[in-house]
Amino acid sequence: MELHFILNGKPVEALIKADTILLDLLRDMGCYSVKRGCDTTGCGLCTVLLEEKPILSCAMLAARVEGKHIVTLEGMKEEAERFGKFxxxxxxxxxxxCTPGMIMNIFAMERELVHPTEEEIKAYLAGNLCRCSGYMGQLRAITKYLNREEVSADESGK
Structure with missing residues (x-):
């Protein structure tokens, strides 16, 4: 089956089998930020943006992205570097x-929610599993990242 879609802003085509999972296709195309974790939609490691909405690529057949826009972390390097500093x-x-999947959700959340509360951030990221941390440092970084314009405005007003 021939598949055509936009990957990180560039038109691509691929020959796939009917049962090809999007995660496998993206990794075969060099998008190594898309990680394999649980294969059961429980960890968020495979999160990508489909039409600007976060989806779990381990749970989607590649054929479903025909004609659509997919963004992986490889397509958002500048934004990822900016968030990485936080x-x-x-x-x-x-x-x-776990960071690439989490970052993709943060970028989607940034577009969807205005000034999210800590509880909204936690709810939005509930499907992202991190085995290393207690999430508090990540939560502080996410909150500061999402409120960076306010911080910049406050600092420039001094």
Whole structure:
């Protein structure tokens, strides 16, 4: 089966079997930020953006993305580097295995929620499993990242 879609802003095509999982296709196409974890939609490691919404690529047949836009962390390097500075400042970078999936959800949350509360952030990221941390450093980094414009405005007003 021939498949056509937009990957990280570029038109691509692939020959796939009818039962090809999106996670496998993306990794075969060099998108190694898309990680395999549980294969049961329980960890969030395989999160990508489909039409700007986070989805778990381990649970979607690749054929379903025909004509659609997929974004992986490889397509958001500048944004990821910016967020990575917030993680590092809070000592929350840990091993990094879960980070790509979490970051994809953070970018989706940033587009969807305005000034999310701590509870909203926790709820949005409930499907992202990190085995290294207690999440507090990550939560501080996410909150600061999402509120960075306010912090910049406050600092420039001094």
């Amino acid at each position: 993680l590092a400042a809070e000592g929350a970078e840990q091993c990094g295995y």
